Amino acid sequence: SAVISQKPSRDICQRGTSLTIQCQVDSQVTMMFWYRQQPGQSLTLIATANQGSEATYESGFVIDKFPISRPNLTFSTLTVSNMSPEDSSIYLCSVEDQRTGAFFGQGTRLTVV
Amino acid sequence: GEDVEQSLFLSVREGDSSVINCTYTDSSSTYLYWYKQEPGAGLQLLTYIFSNMDMKQDQRLTVLLNKKDKHLSLRIADTQTGDSAIYFCAVLQGGKLIFGQGTELSVKP
Numbered sequence: 048s049a050v051i052s053q054k055p056s057r058d059i060c061q062r063g064t065s066l067t068i069q070c071q072v073d074s075q076v077t078m079m080f081w082y083r084q085q086p087g088q089s090l091t092l093i094a095t096a097n098q099g100s101e102a103t104y105e106s107g108f109v110i111d112k113f114p115i116s117r118p119n120l121t122f123s124t125l126t127v128s129n130m131s132p133e134d135s136s137i138y139l140c141s142v143e144d145q146r147t148g149a150f151f152g153q154g155t156r157l158t159v160v
Numbered sequence: 161g162e163d164v165e166q167s168l169f170l171s172v173r174e175g176d177s178s179v180i181n182c183t184y185t186d187s188s189s190t191y192l193y194w195y196k197q198e199p200g201a202g203l204q205l206l207t208y209i210f211s212n213m214d215m216k217q218d219q220r221l222t223v224l225l226n227k228k229d230k231h232l233s234l235r236i237a238d239t240q241t242g243d244s245a246i247y248f249c250a251v252l253q254g255g256k257l258i259f260g261q262g263t264e265l266s267v268k269p
Contacts, residue, residue: 048205053202080257088261089248089259089260089261089262090203090248090257090259091259092256092257095256139202139203143257148191148193148195148205148208148250148252148257149193149203149205149250149257150205151202151203151204152202153201153202154201154202156200
């Protein structure tokens with residue numbers, strides 16, 4: 048199983064600012080995924096990040112709001128831009144193995160005030 | 161698209177069995193998973209089942225899959241207070257994981 052480290056684990060940010068979340072995997076993976084979990088809700092896929100190409104965004108999520116970088120096969124970042132209180136959520140990165148499922152980082156708990 | 165449904169709450173007494181249910185809509189789902197999320201923590205993969213299986217057992221966990229009814233269940237035997245958490249089922253559909261809303265399991269001593 049992959050070991051995934053996310054930073055920061057939590058943050059409180061002012062509205063209008065941006066936060067970049069980092070995700071490091073202990074092995075090389077082709078695809079990395081970013082999810083959002085709003086308070087009391089399930090997980091929603093934001094985008095899929097492939098190394099060497101632009102991220103693929105799900106319906107309702109746009110690159111200007113959630114720019115993603117994927118500079119190599121073990122690392123990715125998600126930026127939450129121009130934040131508002133509605134962006135307060137847990138953001139999780141994951142890597143997926145079709146046979147054994149997705150492995151998740153511990154998440155970044157973001158509060159926007 | 162795929163729709164995955166779970167009941168929101170389940171309360172059991174310590175030592176009893178817990179059964180968490182999940183229904184899904186897309187019969188082409190290949191892999192189905194159960195995750196556990198403890199307060200303030202990320203998601204932990206508990207177990208998974210391939211769509212050509214009916215049952216999978218792993219220690220205290222038993223997964224049952226009824227493909228005809230598109231129904232998945234997770235049974236936890238001898239439930240302990242440490243099992244209190246939110247349990248998510250997820251199905252793999254079109255290369256993406258679709259999650260249910262999560263079932264909050266409360267275990268009373």
